[in-house]
Amino acid sequence: MEQIFLSKYAKRIFFFVVSILFILLLLIRLLVVPALGRFLNETYTIIINTILDALLSTGVSTVVIASLAFWLTPKVIKKSHMDIIEPREIKDYLEKARETNEYWFCGGTGRFTRSKTIPKLAVDARNSNFSKKIYLILINPTNNTVCENYVEYRNKIRSGKKHNWDIKKLKKEIYATIVSAYTWNVEQPLLEVKIGLVNHYSLFRVDLSTQLAIITKEDPSEPALMCQKGTFFLKSYLENLRLSMSQGELLDNKVKGIPFSDLNGERIKIFLEELGFHENELSDSDFNEIVEFVKKGDNPYGY
Known part of the structure; x- marks a missing residue:
């Protein structure tokens, strides 16, 4: 009722x-x-x-x-409202969320954000001639303890049975998202990108725009939570994301990304070093694989 x-x-x-x-x-x-x-x-x-x-x-x-x-x-109770959405509905709500001028993501590696959200906002910024802002909160790939704990968690859950995770895979996914965000910023200057790295991980991912917020887990077969514009929970999640961003390690926005046409393993290695990442664990083939991650833009969740 x-x-x-x-x-x-x-x-x-x-x-x-x-x-x-x-x-x-x-x-x-x-x-x-x-x-x-x-x-x-x-x-x-x-x-x-x-x-x-x-x-x-x-x-x-x-x-x-x-x-x-x-x-x-009371109005405050009416606005304190969240919906449970079925797995098959998540795709539609994420598409609706991307119709915005400001987008926040907080999660592990940002693979879905890299493949769907960033390109969509970049194209919309170009077509509309208005700037779009995207804020990404990712796991800090230089914190080996957090990375090891996250890998252990991913390998234990149901979705981890299909793809075995290790430290290298996790770092390559995170770096691919970072490189992709900076690359799209070069391709579409009206797309403003801000990335924060945090020394913890959560069971949940948050996709939040001016329209709604969607809270999902790593397994795409599980339901999600959704709260819409004007609700108490959307405002609360937004404040929490801002707090997380302020406590994270912010990447330098002045470092110029690499255009898609110039992407290669060596350029990516130099680019990451300019951002302060000095990865001795990754080989030349690993950096080349990051190029493939960025260029392919595969959707890991199938929607």
């Missing part, structure tokens, strides 16, 4: 349908039953009237009480 009252459209439809039903029940009670009374036993007539009276009184009472409860509920 609360879900219906939260939507103006659904509320109008609800009251229209309920009004029609009440009118039909009244017509049956006042016109149809007396007309049929000539052919029915008096006992049956009394039973039918009793049932109709009970339906009418119960229905009216339920609607009135629910309406009063909703209208008397």
Whole structure:
């Protein structure tokens, strides 16, 4: 009932349908039953009237009480609202979230963000001639302890059975997201990118725009939480993301990214060193693989 009252459209439809039903029940009670009374036993007539009276009184009472409860509920409670969305619906909500001028992501490696969100915002910035901002909060690839714990976690969960994770794979994924963000910034200057690295990881990923916030887990077969614009929870998640960004290690925005046409392993290695990453664990073939991650833009979740 609360879900219906939260939507103006659904509320109008609800009251229209309920009004029609009440009118039909009244017509049956006042016109149809007396007309049929000539052919029915008096006992049956009394039973039918009793049932109709009970339906009418119960229905009216339920609607009135629910309406009063909703209208008397404080606005802050009405706005403290989250929805559970099915796995098959996540794609549509993420697409809706990308229709924005400001986007926040907080998660592990940002693979989906790299393949879908960043390119979409970059193209929209070019087509609209207005700037788009994207904020990324990723695991700090230089914190080996956090990386090892995250890898252990990924290999334990259901989605980790298909792809075995190790430290190198994790770092390459994170670096690919960083390189991709800076590269798109070069290709589309109206796309403003800010990246923060944090020394912890979470079970949840947060995709937040001016329209809505979607909270998912690593496994795409699991449901997600969603809160929309104007709700208490969206504002709270946004404040929490800003707090996380302020506590993280911010990457230098003055370092120029590499155009797609110039991407190669050696350029990426130099670029990452300019950002302060000195990776001795990654080989030349690893840096070349990062190039492939950036160029392919594969969607790891299938939507």
